[in-house]
Amino acid sequence: MATTGLNRLRLARAGVGVAGAGRTGVRRSPNRGAFTLLVLIAPSVLLLVLINAYPLVYGAIQSIHRGTLITTGPLVGLENYTDVLADPRFWKATVFTLVFTLVGVFGSWVIGLTLALLLRTKVPGGPVFKVLLMTPWVVPIVVSSTAWNWLVAAPDSPLPTLTRWLGFGDALFLADPTLAAITVCVFKVWVSFPFMMLMTSAALASVDEGVYEAASIDGAGSRQKFTHITLPLISRSTYISWILMTIFCVNDFPTIYLLTGGGPVDSTTSLIVLAYRTVFQDFQTGPGVAIAFIMTIALVAVSTVLYRQIRKVEIA
Amino acid sequence: MSAATVPLSKVALRGRWWRFAVLLIVTTVVLVPVLSTLLLSIRPGTLTADAAPITLANFKHVFASSDVAVWLVNSLGVTLATVVVSVIVAAPAGYVLSRGRSKAVSAYSLLLFLIQSLPAITAIIPLFILFAKVGLADNLIGLVVVYVGSTLSVATWMMAAYFDTIPQTLEEAAWVDGCSVFGSFVRVVLRNSLPGVLSTAIFAFLLAWNDYLVALVFLKSSNVFTLPVGVQGFFQQNQTDWSSVMAVAVVMLLPPVVIFAFLNKYFSVGGIGGSLAGR
Structure with a gap:
């Protein structure tokens, strides 16, 4: 790529960085209404402490006791954690959570990006498609999981009937462990791609068309334009959507639980489903909360790494 | 992908209809679960004796029985x-x-x-x-x-x-x-x-x-x-x-x-x- 294109690109990047920061240097007279600001934020702080901070502390205490839902029980130190880490079910759930999250994030991203690029061009009925394609994100999971159950669960459901007719034989979409895991992942991608599509569309809308024209003049092919211009220019938004989707996937309970309940033979049990079952079905509060805390630590670590990545992109 | 990144250039009409076809197929597949839900809810069920192709009997039934x-x-x-x-x-x-x-x-x-x-x-x-x-x-x-x-x-x-x-x-x-x-x-x-x-x-x-x-x-x-x-x-x-x-x-x-x-x-x-x- 020649220099003109690169310069345009740099300028555009800088422009995106500024626009993304989204705020001009607002100044206000010192102390004016500092008390009012304190009052304004008080309800939010109060709720944060009650609904988010308090349970975190209480949960931490629970995770080092061997109690039930009603009693705290005796102090056992880190025994719950060591027990959980020694449990093969925990590692099986960890592997499934990783697979589910990777497929969920990148599957929905690839589809969302492709659709956003398609919708960006002049296509007959484009806006209508965009609204219709948002449907999976808007429909409650309870409803869509019921619909998916109707489609795939029983041997005489539409999709197994279709696979038989196509000559693939009986496909037990929710009864075969491997197939059930794949089905849950596909369901998650179906639910999540509209989010990625919307995020990417918003990012693409802020890209200056002039950059592409300059690149065309410099003789850049469409593939080059995509990898050297489009992807770098939307990278900030991409990282943000990856972070959010990672959080959504790891914390996702209903998508999995409503479709398979974590089965068959635990093949679709993610960490959050395992934590739920440990507490509310096996009544082992300590180990269950310990699982939730291990998830939390991993999630905060991953988010922090990706969050730093955003900052880097902003400077670049 | 090629056309997707150059909205302002004169893209062949064929390319436009090709993309329209892709979007139509993808959207239809994506909507299957939701459309089946809607269709099943207005079709006469096994519990409701109704010959009409479209009925609200299912809704009456669930509001009355649950x-x-x-x-x-x-x-x-x-x-x-x-x-x-x-x-x-x-x-x-x-x-x-x-x-x-x-x-x-x-x-x-x-x-x-x-x-x-x-x-x-x-x-x-x-x-x-x-x-x-x-x-x-x-x-x-x-x-x-x-x-x-x-x-x-x-x-x-x-x-x-x-x-x-x-x-x-x-x-x-x-x-x-x-x-x-x-x-x-x-x-x-x-x-x-x-x-x-x-x-x-x-x-x-x-x-x-x-x-x-x-x-x-x-x-x-x-x-x-x-x-x-x-x-x-x-x-x-x-x-x-x-x-x-x-x-x-x-x-x-x-x-x-x-x-x-x-x-x-x-x-x-x-x-x-x-x-x-x-x-």
Whole structure:
């Protein structure tokens, strides 16, 4: 790529960085209404402490006791954690959570990006498609999981009937462990791609068309334009959507639980489903909360790494 | 991909129709589960003797034979309360995040980000124990409190992101006229923030309307069930009676779809991301 294109690109990047920061240097007279600001934020702080901070502390205490839902029980130190880490079910759930999250994030991203690029061009009925394609994100999971159950669960459901007719034989979409895991992942991608599509569309809308024209003049092919211009220019938004989707996937309970309940033979049990079952079905509060805390630590670590990545992109 | 990145160049008409075909196929496949739900709910079922191709008998049947009306009222109440309280709590906090210029404000913003990434299950177990002690478990008010807490981070960011777009000079003019900070927040900033408030309200609506996990843990008696728990229970008890199951599903599906149909321009997930990284 020649220099003109690169310069345009740099300028555009800088422009995106500024626009993304989204705020001009607002100044206000010192102390004016500092008390009012304190009052304004008080309800939010109060709720944060009650609904988010308090349970975190209480949960931490629970995770080092061997109690039930009603009693705290005796102090056992880190025994719950060591027990959980020694449990093969925990590692099986960890592997499934990783697979589910990777497929969920990148599957929905690839589809969302492709659709956003398609919708960006002049296509007959484009806006209508965009609204219709948002449907999976808007429909409650309870409803869509019921619909998916109707489609795939029983041997005489539409999709197994279709696979038989196509000559693939009986496909037990929710009864075969491997197939059930794949089905849950596909369901998650179906639910999540509209989010990625919307995020990417918003990012693409802020890209200056002039950059592409300059690149065309410099003789850049469409593939080059995509990898050297489009992807770098939307990278900030991409990282943000990856972070959010990672959080959504790891914390996702209903998508999995409503479709398979974590089965068959635990093949679709993610960490959050395992934590739920440990507490509310096996009544082992300590180990269950310990699982939730291990998830939390991993999630905060991953988010922090990706969050730093955003900052880097902003400077670049 | 080639054409996708060059919208302004003269793309062959053939390419346009090719992309139209791809979108049509993808959209059709994507809509299959939702369309089957709608179709099954208006087709005569096994329990309803009706010869017409389209019927509302399934709906009459489920409203008469189940608690779906109660769940619907519960869901509507819980959701509306969550929306109102969320906006009332998040709007002032968002204002502080948008206008405040101290380290404490930045720290609070980071705290909201960390809270957002915590698995809901971490908070739900201790909250259930606490709420059980004070009589808020198996209670719709308790549910609202948890939902408002869950919307807190994102709702605050969304409001802050919107307030960022409102020039401070407007407020300064009001201050010169003797308006207090609170007065200018309500009369100048909030008054001009309807789109931001709507986006936040829609976010809170969807969260409260769709939540399954919190309702599953907190609600035990059928008379306080919200739709997600009620529908799921109904589905488990009537697995083969798909007409009734889908009728109940449609009852739950309609409110978010109607809201989306009319207010889809306020569905701004992008706003969340922008405010997340901007701070």
